[in-house]
Amino acid sequence: MPLPQVCVCYLVRERAGVTEVLLGRKKHGLGVGNFVGMGGKLEPGETATDAAVREVFEESGVVVDASALEARGLLSYHFPHHEAWSQESSVFVCRDWDGEPGPSDELDPEWFALSSIPFDEMWDDARMWLPQVLAGASVRRIFVFGEDLATVVSERSPVA
Numbered sequence: 799m800p801l802p803q804v805c806v807c808y809l810v811r812e813r814a815g816v817t818e819v820l821l822g823r824k825k826h827g828l829g830v831g832n833f834v835g836m837g838g839k840l841e842p843g844e845t846a847t848d849a850a851v852r853e854v855f856e857e858s859g860v861v862v863d864a865s866a867l868e869a870r871g872l873l874s875y876h877f878p879h880h881e882a883w884s885q886e887s888s889v890f891v892c893r894d895w896d897g898e899p900g901p902s903d904e905l906d907p908e909w910f911a912l913s914s915i916p917f918d919e920m921w922d923d924a925r926m927w928l929p930q931v932l933a934g935a936s937v938r939r940i941f942v943f944g945e946d947l948a949t950v951v952s953e954r955s956p957v958a
């Protein structure tokens with residue numbers, strides 16, 4: 799069975815020579831309380847890019863053009879102890895948008911210097927790939943979560 803498809807998008811800016819990323823504490827649903835990038839489920843017929851454009855707008859009010867989204871790979875999350883949470887996330891970075899991010903029902907956006915990303919308050923996997931993505935890399939990783947539904951217990955290799 800293919801995993802449900804979701805997307806995540808990290809807005810990145812430079813301020814006084816410091817690179818910052820926009821995160822927000824999730825107010826509802828899967829991962830509530832964690833700092834996350836903006837994103838969510840693909841709607842029927844949407845591409846991951848379409849969904850990222852829509853989710854960034856819904857969650858922060860910022861308008862991004864699909865051509866400004868940098869595709870940075872695919873992450874699979876397996877929850878053998880709670881299959882309904884298993885999903886696959888397309889990852890995007892965006893450096894060019896219109897508007898100022900503001901609060902929404904989903905999250906209150908905050909800028910973090912790349913040296914101060916709150917990994918202890920994020921999904922456990924984020925520390926294992928987000929620094930690479932924000933440094934310009936693309937990723938393909940498959941994470942398996944344990945019985946606590948919070949800890950990465952193993953990683954699978956993607957079949958080439």
Ligand SMILES: CNc1ncnc2c1ncn2[C@@H]1O[C@H](COP(=O)(O)OP(=O)(O)OP(=O)(O)O)[C@@H](O)[C@H]1O
Pocket residue numbers: 804805806807826827828829834835836837838839840875885887921922923924
């Ligand atoms: C398990 N380890 C994980 N590590 C890092 N990020 C994770 C994640 N698991 C899910 N995500 C992110 O969470 C969003 C989907 O969450 P999900 O609850 O399905 O969607 P959300 O309620 O926001 O979506 P709708 O707005 O209803 O579409 C999506 O960005 C996805 O990349």
